[in-house]
Amino acid sequence: MNSQLDARTAVKETLPTVFGYIGIGLAFGVVSQSVGLDVILVMLMSAITYAGSAQFIMVSMLATHSPVISIMVAAFLVNARMMLMSATVAGYFRHDSMWHNILVGTLLTDESFALGMNKLNATDRKLNFHWFNTVNLIAYGTWIAASGVGALLGKLVAHPEKLGLDFALVAMFIGLLYLQVIADKTxxxxxxxxxxxxxxxxxxxxxxxxxxxxxxxxxxxxxxxxxxxxxxxxx
Incomplete structure (x- = not known):
């Protein structure tokens, strides 16, 4: 990472994480299709819920015919950590408009948060909207597309858990944790x-x-x- 905070730099620095989104998105699409969700529903869930861990939980609960209220509560609790992350990121956008803050917070993910925290080590603890919004938009688009493709491919995979696809999210978090440890010099x-x-x-x-x-x-x-x-x- 370098000290530049423009959109072009954001694209280059986000590309390595794109492969993670693709892998997890494909896995989610395959798993979702195996419990009966079609491509449109999978992509809508990715676009509206946009939370990998919560989406995996929602799909598993749908498969066991859990009550809707239970699914909603579970998704909220799993995603509640985003309030802590958003509060942390908001401190770097105090001088931006409310719209900018809402947009950054809405599309924030574990991966973009980790990328932003790593970026602080190269920018003298500074972030801006153009860099962070570009990171978020790339992640958002990639996640929706990958989950849709995964749902299309899901018909070819009868038992995705046998291929370890249900472990994909855990593996990604382990990788992010490692990168955070080696990148944070403070x-x-x-x-x-x-x-x-x-x-x-x-x-x-x-x-x-x-x-x-x-x-x-x-x-x-x-x-x-x-x-x-x-x-x-x-x-």
């Missing part, structure tokens, strides 16, 4: 590894006491708090 690698280990323990223990849909939000908040405490204690 924190030591040891400190980041400690926080990751603490968060893993929290999630593992939390699975015993907290419903899995709520655990993501609770674990994120607790992990952030504990991370801040550990950071200040070590410094």
């Amino acid at each position: 924190l030591s690698v040891n400190l980041q590894v400690v926080v990751i280990a603490v968060e893993a323990i929290l999630i593992y223990v939390g699975l015993i006491f907290i419903p899995s849909n709520a655990l993501l939000l609770v674990g994120t908040v607790l992990g952030c708090v504990i991370g801040v405490v550990i950071k200040h204690a070590r410094n």
